[in-house]
Amino acid sequence: xxSRAALLTASGACALIVLDTNIVAVTLPRIASDLHATFSDIxxxxxxxxxxxxxxxxxxxxxxxxxxxxRMLLAGLAIFMLASLGCGLAGTSLQLNLARAAKGVGAAMLxxxxxxxxxxxxxxxxxxxxxxxxxxxxxxxxMLVAPGLGGVISQTLGWRWVFLLNLPVxxxxxxxxxxxxxxxxxxxxARIDAWGGLCFCGSLFLMIxxxxxxxxxxxxxxxxxxxxxxxxxxxxxxxxxxxxQRRPMVxxxxxxxxxxxxxxxxxxxxxxxxxxxxxxxPLYLQTxxxxxAIASGAAMLPFALTMLVFxxxxxxxxxxxxxxxxxxxxxxxxxxxxxxxxxxxxxxAYLPFALAIAVTGSGAGLLNGDTQKNIMxxxxxxxxxxxxxxxxxxxxxxxxxxxxxxxxxxxxRTQALFDAALREHAGVSGGISDAVSATVSGLAPAMAxxxxxxxxxxxxxxxxxxxxxxxxxxxxxxxxxxxxxGFIWILCVAAAVALLSAVxxxxxxxxxxxxxxxxxxxxxxx
Numbered sequence: 001x002x003s004r005a006a007l008l009t010a011s012g013a014c015a016l017i018v019l020d021t022n023i024v025a026v027t028l029p030r031i032a033s034d035l036h037a038t039f040s041d042i043x044x045x046x047x048x049x050x051x052x053x054x055x056x057x058x059x060x061x062x063x064x065x066x067x068x069x070x071r072m073l074l075a076g077l078a079i080f081m082l083a084s085l086g087c088g089l090a091g092t093s094l095q096l097n098l099a100r101a102a103k104g105v106g107a108a109m110l111x112x113x114x115x116x117x118x119x120x121x122x123x124x125x126x127x128x129x130x131x132x133x134x135x136x137x138x139x140x141x142x143m144l145v146a147p148g149l150g151g152v153i154s155q156t157l158g159w160r161w162v163f164l165l166n167l168p169v170x171x172x173x174x175x176x177x178x179x180x181x182x183x184x185x186x187x188x189x190a191r192i193d194a195w196g197g198l199c200f201c202g203s204l205f206l207m208i209x210x211x212x213x214x215x216x217x218x219x220x221x222x223x224x225x226x227x228x229x230x231x232x233x234x235x236x237x238x239x240x241x242x243x244x245q246r247r248p249m250v251x252x253x254x255x256x257x258x259x260x261x262x263x264x265x266x267x268x269x270x271x272x273x274x275x276x277x278x279x280x281x282p283l284y285l286q287t288x289x290x291x292x293a294i295a296s297g298a299a300m301l302p303f304a305l306t307m308l309v310f311x312x313x314x315x316x317x318x319x320x321x322x323x324x325x326x327x328x329x330x331x332x333x334x335x336x337x338x339x340x341x342x343x344x345x346x347x348x349a350y351l352p353f354a355l356a357i358a359v360t361g362s363g364a365g366l367l368n369g370d371t372q373k374n375i376m377x378x379x380x381x382x383x384x385x386x387x388x389x390x391x392x393x394x395x396x397x398x399x400x401x402x403x404x405x406x407x408x409x410x411x412x413r414t415q416a417l418f419d420a421a422l423r424e425h426a427g428v429s430g431g432i433s434d435a436v437s438a439t440v441s442g443l444a445p446a447m448a449x450x451x452x453x454x455x456x457x458x459x460x461x462x463x464x465x466x467x468x469x470x471x472x473x474x475x476x477x478x479x480x481x482x483x484x485x486g487f488i489w490i491l492c493v494a495a496a497v498a499l500l501s502a503v504x505x506x507x508x509x510x511x512x513x514x515x516x517x518x519x520x521x522x523x524x525x526x
Contacts, residue, residue, distance in 0.1 A: 003121045005180040010114040010121075011135045013073065013173055015142040017107045020084075020166060021049075022146035025279040026297045027159040029286050031096070033461070034159065038453035041093040043212045043407050046279055048097040050400035051208055052104030053111075055201035057393040058250060061112040062197075069120070070183040072113040074174060079106030081170040087163035111392055115372075120184050129315065132373045136311035139368060144304035147282065151297025196245065199238035204397060206231035211404030250390060259323065262509035263374035264394050266327040269501035270367040271395045272402030273494040274334045274360055277341075278303070279403060280410070280490070281357065287460055288484040289350060299350060302358035310365025318370070324509035326370050328502045333363025335498035342491035345484055363498075406490045407456075414486035415452045421478040455479045456486070 024046070032042050064072040083106055086099030118135060122128040153161050210227035217223060242250050254260055281303070285296035318326060337360025344352035375391040451464065460479060464472045 005176075006121050006182070007118060007131055007134060009173070009176040009180045010073075010117045011138040012176065013077070013110050013114040014135065015138045016080075016166070016169060016173060017111055018139050018142040019146050019149075020103075020107075020163075022143055022278045023150035023153075023162050025282045026147050026150035026293055026300075027154040027162050028279075028283065028457070030154050030159045030293060031093075032454070032457040035093045035096070037093045037457055039407070039411055039456040040212055040216060040453065041097075042457040043404065044097045045093070045100060046403055047208050047212060047400055049100040049104040049107070050396055050403065051205055052101045052201075053107050054104075054393055054396035054400050055197075055204045056105050056108030057112055057396065058200060058390070059194075059197035060108040061116070061390075063109070064113045064116050068183045069113040069117045070177060070181045072109050073117070073177050073181060076106045076109030076111075076113060077170050077174050077177070079103075080110055081106075081167055084163045084166035084170070088160040108392075115392065117181060117184070129318075129373065133311055133315045136365075136368050136372075137308065141308055143278065144301070144308050147278075147297035147300035147304065148294070149297070151292070151294040155293045196238055196241040196250075199234045199241055203231045203234035203238060204400070206234065208400055208404045211401065211408055214408055254390075258508045260375065262324065262327065262505045263371050264390070265501055265508065266331060266367060266505050267371040267375065267391060267394045268398040269331055269498050269505075270334065270364060270371060271398035273331075273338060273498040273501075274364040274367070275395070276399050276402045276406065277338075277357070277360065277494070280406065280487070283456075284345065284484070284487045285350075287455060288345065288480055288487060289348065290480070299354065300357075302354045303361040303364075306358045306361035307365040307368065310362045311368060314366045314370055317366075323370070323374050324506055326366060327374075327509070328506050330363045330366035330370065331498050331502035331505060333366065334360055335363075335495045335502065337361070337363060338491045338495035338498060342488045342495065345488045345491065348484060402494075406494065409493060410483075410486045410490050411452065411456045412486075413489045414456050414482045417482035417485045418452055418455075418479060421482060451475070451479060452482075455483055 028042050028045065031037065031045060035041070037045075060072065060076075080103060083099050083103035087096055087103065090096035090099055118131055119128075122131045150162055153159075153165070206227045210224050210231065213227075214221070214224045239252070242252055278300070281300060282296045285291040285299050286293065291299060314326065314330075321329070337356055337358075340356035340359055341353060344356045347353075372391055375394075454460070460476065464475055464479070
């Protein structure tokens with residue numbers, strides 16, 4: 001097997017997933033407008049995919065170990081392509097969300113197999129480091145082109161083509177897999193842990209369901225509390241199921257290694273505080289600043305460019321800095337970038353915001369490859385499928401939970417600010433005409449409850465459609481300012497989480513011995 005061709009093929013498969021994940025963010029406002037979707041519907045467009053993706057990663061890793069990575073790559077590509085066709089033909093938000101859920105299953109099979117293929121193909125520590133650096137560069141390149149490409153496609157061809165273009169790309173990757181990837185598997189893999197997989201998927205589903213719906217029905221609502229309790233109970237059952245398995249999807253003994261825990265925490269914080277912003281920032285650019293789809297895609301370049309460049313810088317820095325310092329530095333940059341973005345968003349100007357998200361992207365670039373490298377190095381090479389399952393499950397579980405939580409906070413804060421703005425304007429004489437003032441004063445509660453869900457989804461024009469021109473002219477700046485205020489709030493929350501995580505990563509990893517765990521044949525990455 002040509003290891004370089006295998007690396008290119010596997011990295012291309014991962015890049016397709018990253019491209020598809022990030023290209024959708026720019027198209028969300030157009031999807032909301034076309035399908036008349038609320039913010040909850042839009043949250044499910046993202047979360048249905050991420051939910052099945054994150055929930056399927058651990059079972060997919062076990063399947064790759066048992067039945068072969070090449071076979072799982074091809075199966076994952078087939079499901080991914082068929083689901084992309086379903087997304088492109090969807091006529092309602094429900095149909096789109098179901099197709100997105102199926103797509104997440106294919107993506108989970110595809111990604112874990114691709115990562116396991118890379119880990120299995122490179123044995124030498126230096127070669128493996130270079131391979132992960134190349135992989136990180138491919139991910140960065142996909143993130144670089146995704147926003148602009150998504151904006152161009154959605155504004156010229158329509159949002160459906162964002163999904164349909166996966167078909168020819170997937171066919172090309174399938175041909176490359178057949179030619180360049182050699183079959184590999186874990187000869188000692190045991191039966192598939194079905195109960196553990198079901199418990200984990202169920203737990204994640206109930207948690208994200210609670211987070212998305214809590215903003216609509218309330219956090220103290222019995223349904224919200226039952227979903228949260230059910231999610232925690234199923235996660236406890238998942239832990240119990242893994243403890244009794246002879247060959248579990250997740251070997252819990254590995255978590256005695258503080259270096260692994262630190263790397264996983266770094267991965268989760270990076271995903272939840274930086275990577276999720278790739279979805280939320282385009283909403284701010286289009287709703288808060290009034291950018292078009294193409295302009296918002298181009299406006300994401302500072303984030304994507306620094307994320308592309310910094311993995312290579314990280315490889316050079318790793319000769320001088322140990323893993324704890326690298327992870328802490330990346331998390332500090334992410335935290336500072338989010339704080340600067342919050343300040344820049346308050347100015348409602350793009351240039352300071354571009355500089356701020358470039359700082360966030362630089363931290364994300366350092367973390368992207370380094371966390372993956374450290375996680376994979378803590379687990380035996382013959383169980384590379386499980387290693388990729390653990391790392392990617394951590395990443396995408398953090399994304400889906402963070403998106404649900406931050407999205408709920410965004411909707412809550414926007415609603416509160418819009419309500420306050422309506423009350424203030426209704427009571428100000430001379431600020432608007434008497435007729436408009438009376439309308440705002442009389443219809444404020446109903447108006448806010450109808451408008452805000454569409455505004456947060458990115459469909460400002462649809463939210464204000466049907467209103468008289470004077471009233472629409474009054475409400476539009478209020479809605480933009482309220483959304484910007486909500487976005488500032490979640491940026492501050494993400495910054496606090498990233499900086500706090502940096503402290504814990506330092507405490508966990510500062511005294512961790514640089515030695516390999518029992519049973520592994522690869523040294524821990526430096």
